[in-house]
Amino acid sequence: MHVLFVTSEAFPLIKTGGLADVSGALPKAIKSAASFNGDIKVLLPAYRGVLSKLTAVKEVASIEALKHSCTLFSGYLPDSDVEVIAIKNDVLYDRAGGPYTDESGADWNDNALRFGVLSRVASLLSKQDSPLNWQPDIVHCNDWQTGLTPTYMKLVDQVPVKSIFSIHNMAYQGNFDVNVISQLELPAQHFNMNGFEFYQQLSFMKAGLFYADQLSSVSPTYAKEIQTVHYGFGLQGLLKTRAEQLTGILNGIDTQDWNPATDSHLIKPYSDKNITGKKAVKKALQQQLGLSINPDAPLLGVVSRFAYQKGLDLLPPIIPKLVADGCQLAILGSGEKALEDGFVALQKQFPNNISITVGYNEPMSHNIMAGADLFIMPSRFEPCGLNQLYGLTYGTPPIVSATGGLADSVRDTTPETIKNNTATGFVLKNVTNASLLGTIQSAVKLWRDKQVWRKIQKNGMQTDVSWSSSANLYLDLYEKTLSQ
Ligand code: ADP
Numbered sequence: 271m272h273v274l275f276v277t278s279e280a281f282p283l284i285k286t287g288g289l290a291d292v293s294g295a296l297p298k299a300i301k302s303a304a305s306f307n308g309d310i311k312v313l314l315p316a317y318r319g320v321l322s323k324l325t326a327v328k329e330v331a332s333i334e335a336l337k338h339s340c341t342l343f344s345g346y347l348p349d350s351d352v353e354v355i356a357i358k359n360d361v362l363y364d365r366a367g368g369p370y371t372d373e374s375g376a377d378w379n380d381n382a383l384r385f386g387v388l389s390r391v392a393s394l395l396s397k398q399d400s401p402l403n404w405q406p407d408i409v410h411c412n413d414w415q416t417g418l419t420p421t422y423m424k425l426v427d428q429v430p431v432k433s434i435f436s437i438h439n440m441a442y443q444g445n446f447d448v449n450v451i452s453q454l455e456l457p458a459q460h461f462n463m464n465g466f467e468f469y470q471q472l473s474f475m476k477a478g479l480f481y482a483d484q485l486s487s488v489s490p491t492y493a494k495e496i497q498t499v500h501y502g503f504g505l506q507g508l509l510k511t512r513a514e515q516l517t518g519i520l521n522g523i524d525t526q527d528w529n530p531a532t533d534s535h536l537i538k539p540y541s542d543k544n545i546t547g548k549k550a551v552k553k554a555l556q557q558q559l560g561l562s563i564n565p566d567a568p569l570l571g572v573v574s575r576f577a578y579q580k581g582l583d584l585l586p587p588i589i590p591k592l593v594a595d596g597c598q599l600a601i602l603g604s605g606e607k608a609l610e611d612g613f614v615a616l617q618k619q620f621p622n623n624i625s626i627t628v629g630y631n632e633p634m635s636h637n638i639m640a641g642a643d644l645f646i647m648p649s650r651f652e653p654c655g656l657n658q659l660y661g662l663t664y665g666t667p668p669i670v671s672a673t674g675g676l677a678d679s680v681r682d683t684t685p686e687t688i689k690n691n692t693a694t695g696f697v698l699k700n701v702t703n704a705s706l707l708g709t710i711q712s713a714v715k716l717w718r719d720k721q722v723w724r725k726i727q728k729n730g731m732q733t734d735v736s737w738s739s740s741a742n743l744y745l746d747l748y749e750k751t752l753s754q
Pocket residue numbers: 286287288289291573574575602603604629630631632635654655656657658
């Protein structure tokens with residue numbers, strides 16, 4: 271079985287969120303699955319700096335897509351045998367800023383073309399005359415940036431190769447003005463409801479959902495939720511008609527990168543057998559962030575994009591109360607300016623208790639995950655979420671809302687789940703300030719009961735959240751798609 275895994279980001283080459291973690295880890299897990307007999311290649315754009323992070327890089331082909339000449343480079347993900355094909359076109363991809371936005375955070379105005387080219391190249395590589403001299407049996411597309419791939423494969427190149435489209439977040443759809451259709455060389459007669467039109471716009475996401483042979487999303491609960499008005503962002507009807515082809519598979523984590531026993535970002539490693547190192551990490555974190563160094567202050571961690579989805583706007587109004595209760599907060603993230611400014615103001619007001627680091631910082635994200643006592647994730651919707659999985663693994667029980675992958679991965683703490691050793695975290699009754707405050711307060715109360723807390727930590731740390739079982743579910747999906 272040959273798989274072409276198409277994505278717009280992959281850790282550690284380029285990352286803005288969970289999609290990168292999945293794209294960096296799932297292909298590795300598939301490749302090492304005992305039942306996988308084949309080959310998987312990851313395709314992504316060569317943004318600035320990507321080629322230098324690959325190992326054994328070499329130029330392998332050139333290809334023209336949407337009137338743009340591209341050079342294809344082959345290399346390997348660091349410390350892995352997974353091959354990456356990077357599409358080099360400096361006009362499109364060699365820029366300062368992020369993969370989707372410029373340095374000020376504004377979307378690149380040619381994103382339709384940039385990801386149209388990615389989608390087009392993926393389709394061309396699935397043809398029999400592919401310049402790689404290698405043809406996939408399955409093209410596995412991820413999120414809107416790759417959404418046109420199945421369209422090109424079906425309508426333009428008419429290749430008999432199967433495609434899967436995985437939804438990592440319905441909220442980002444890649445909807446563009448209709449005038450990009452000719453630049454993207456799409457057959458205009460399919461710009462209608464039964465094609466790639468979404469309310470008079472070209473939608474990359476809709477195209478993926480409509481033309482892919484199979485669909486998947488990143489947790490079983492989210493796969494159901496997106497078929498409803500509340501979570502479907504207007505595409506719930508289409509998803510409902512395709513429910514038979516829609517599978518929910520929970521993400522795993524890369525245990526090479528996220529393991530407290532081997533994590534090189536931490537001052538001291540620790541494990542579920544010997545957790546004492548966690549205290550040293552907490553102390554170092556308090557010191558680094560300018561918080562008062564106090565092992566008895568419950569330290570709450572947040573690492574997140576600041577977007578409405580994440581529900582972090584629930585925090586500022588309850589922070590004075592949390593501080594009065596003696597809690598500390600270590601927050602890392604960026605996004606909505608009002609929220610960034612709000613946290614900065616609270617840090618000024620409560621410098622011993624509140625720390626906010628605005629920006630992206632991989633080592634600090636590991637240290638917050640390990641040094642915090644609790645991890646806060648009150649998302650309004652969460653396709654899967656990875657941070658709560660990291661929290662479980664790092665003995666930092668997550669406080670989550672009951673949605674998507676959070677509902678599928680965190681077991682609420684109740685007298686019963688404490689007793690039968692299944693409690694792993696805390697689930698909000700409602701996504702409100704009051705519910706968040708009340709849940710944090712009950713969790714902190716339990717945290718002070720060291721015996722019960724060790725149990726909850728242990729339950730989480732011993733939960734298998736690695737990719738191994740989910741990789742097998744993807745392989746089942748690949749088999750099912752091939753046998754269609
Ligand atoms: P999403 O993909 O919606 O942003 P996930 O929980 O699925 O949320 O994945 C987020 C990933 O990005 C995690 O690996 C998290 O640690 C990381 N992350 C988010 N914000 C930051 C940040 N400011 N610095 C470092 N890592 C971050």
